[in-house]
Amino acid sequence: MDKDIPTSSTWAVEARGIEKTFGEMRALRGIDLTVSRGECLVIFGPNGAGKTTLLKILSTLIKPSAGSVRLDDIDIRDKPAQIRRRISLVGNQTFLYDNLTVFENLKFYGKMYDVADLEKRIREVVSWVQLESRLHDRAGTLSRGLQQRASFARAVLHDPSILFLDEPDVGLDPHASAMVSEILESINSGSRTVVMTTHNLEQGLELGDSIIILDRGRVIYEASRQELSGADFRQIYNQYTETGR
Amino acid sequence: MNKAFTKIFTIFWKDMLTEFRTREIIISVLVFALLVLVIFSFAFGTGADMTEMTAPGILWVALTFGGIIGLTRTFAVEKENSRLEGLMLCPVDRAVIYWGKLAGSFTFMLAVAVVVTPIFLALFNLPIFLPRLALVIVLALIGFASVGTLFSALAVNTRARDIMLPILFLPVVVPVIVSAVKATVTVLAGAPWGDMLTWLQIMIAFDIIYLVAATLVFEFVVEE
Numbered sequence: 001m002d003k004d005i006p007t008s009s010t011w012a013v014e015a016r017g018i019e020k021t022f023g024e025m026r027a028l029r030g031i032d033l034t035v036s037r038g039e040c041l042v043i044f045g046p047n048g049a050g051k052t053t054l055l056k057i058l059s060t061l062i063k064p065s066a067g068s069v070r071l072d073d074i075d076i077r078d079k080p081a082q083i084r085r086r087i088s089l090v091g092n093q094t095f096l097y098d099n100l101t102v103f104e105n106l107k108f109y110g111k112m113y114d115v116a117d118l119e120k121r122i123r124e125v126v127s128w129v130q131l132e133s134r135l136h137d138r139a140g141t142l143s144r145g146l147q148q149r150a151s152f153a154r155a156v157l158h159d160p161s162i163l164f165l166d167e168p169d170v171g172l173d174p175h176a177s178a179m180v181s182e183i184l185e186s187i188n189s190g191s192r193t194v195v196m197t198t199h200n201l202e203q204g205l206e207l208g209d210s211i212i213i214l215d216r217g218r219v220i221y222e223a224s225r226q227e228l229s230g231a232d233f234r235q236i237y238n239q240y241t242e243t244g245r
Numbered sequence: 246m247n248k249a250f251t252k253i254f255t256i257f258w259k260d261m262l263t264e265f266r267t268r269e270i271i272i273s274v275l276v277f278a279l280l281v282l283v284i285f286s287f288a289f290g291t292g293a294d295m296t297e298m299t300a301p302g303i304l305w306v307a308l309t310f311g312g313i314i315g316l317t318r319t320f321a322v323e324k325e326n327s328r329l330e331g332l333m334l335c336p337v338d339r340a341v342i343y344w345g346k347l348a349g350s351f352t353f354m355l356a357v358a359v360v361v362t363p364i365f366l367a368l369f370n371l372p373i374f375l376p377r378l379a380l381v382i383v384l385a386l387i388g389f390a391s392v393g394t395l396f397s398a399l400a401v402n403t404r405a406r407d408i409m410l411p412i413l414f415l416p417v418v419v420p421v422i423v424s425a426v427k428a429t430v431t432v433l434a435g436a437p438w439g440d441m442l443t444w445l446q447i448m449i450a451f452d453i454i455y456l457v458a459a460t461l462v463f464e465f466v467v468e469e
Contacts, residue, residue, distance in 0.1 A: 084336040095331025
């Protein structure tokens, strides 16, 4: 999160003063964050810190109570449909229909995004997540790990420039989690901007170009990968999340 | 515009394919509607005098309450696995999602009516070929599906969605139910077109109001 760069057009994600209240509860309290194009921002924080709420706001699923969000220099309130074409979200829920095959699921989402040459693109993304042999199996018959790989295929089908990942390895066994890690490493290898929330400190540090720690709806710590090199991040994390309480 | 229709059809086709594989909605609604017909036909008898008095009400009780069972599933299936979020992330107007789901709800209800109505007519010794009754059914089901799809989206976020949907749905569709029953009375009595025209006009007017209003407010119902 390089704050020295003056023009907003540099940012793939630019959030200013984001607040969100649910009734009496203030889930987010004035979040400012910026992510450069092609950068991976990792958001850490304890349960209830507001990570998922923040990602839902950034991905246009819910509206903030205050503040503004620009993605690829477009205000999400002005052109939500145009924004949604450029973004994708992978959560711990896969958005897949259990009674449709992986192919049918991808075809459905591909048509919703007007993906050109859809069948070819489906073959490409399925090959990327190594799911070719299960392409015509119903999504509901796949293991949790395979479903999550299919979910990644769904997410990149329309080649989004910004990808939001909300704890994508939650509930996966170590083997499936390792496969998801491989996918995560390759997902950010190009010019794609990634914003990810995770509890997995090691994985987050490995993937992130910059990190923030969120607690009780506030950013309580932020640093770049360079700033963190050699530091004991677990100690920092424990210190900051304890301090925030 | 063409793109919007393509996406409405894509959502509709996805719902058809899912239902074809599971038969969750059709079977439950059909069994319920047929049970209502059989129970009422035994309770009231099927004599000519009773038929005129009770048959229209029995048909619409079966279709309305059966329809509610189906409508509760319309968005419940999208709530599982957060699929509604997947739909909401698609680069389409929220109205497209509404019309896609509406097309599915209407088709399921129509499919049930296509099976139930001939059985109803046979049970009550009425002529099987009644095109005017088909028109009444189509108009009423458009009203049911338009309101039901909207309230299904609203109720799916509540804890007691199975109770919430009928509570919201029935008071709003009363004008359509009453008009459908009255129009059915005239059809079964063999009265001329003119006698049912007012009821048809009421149904058409409410269908338009429901469709326009639901299209406009759907966005606010599904967001947050």
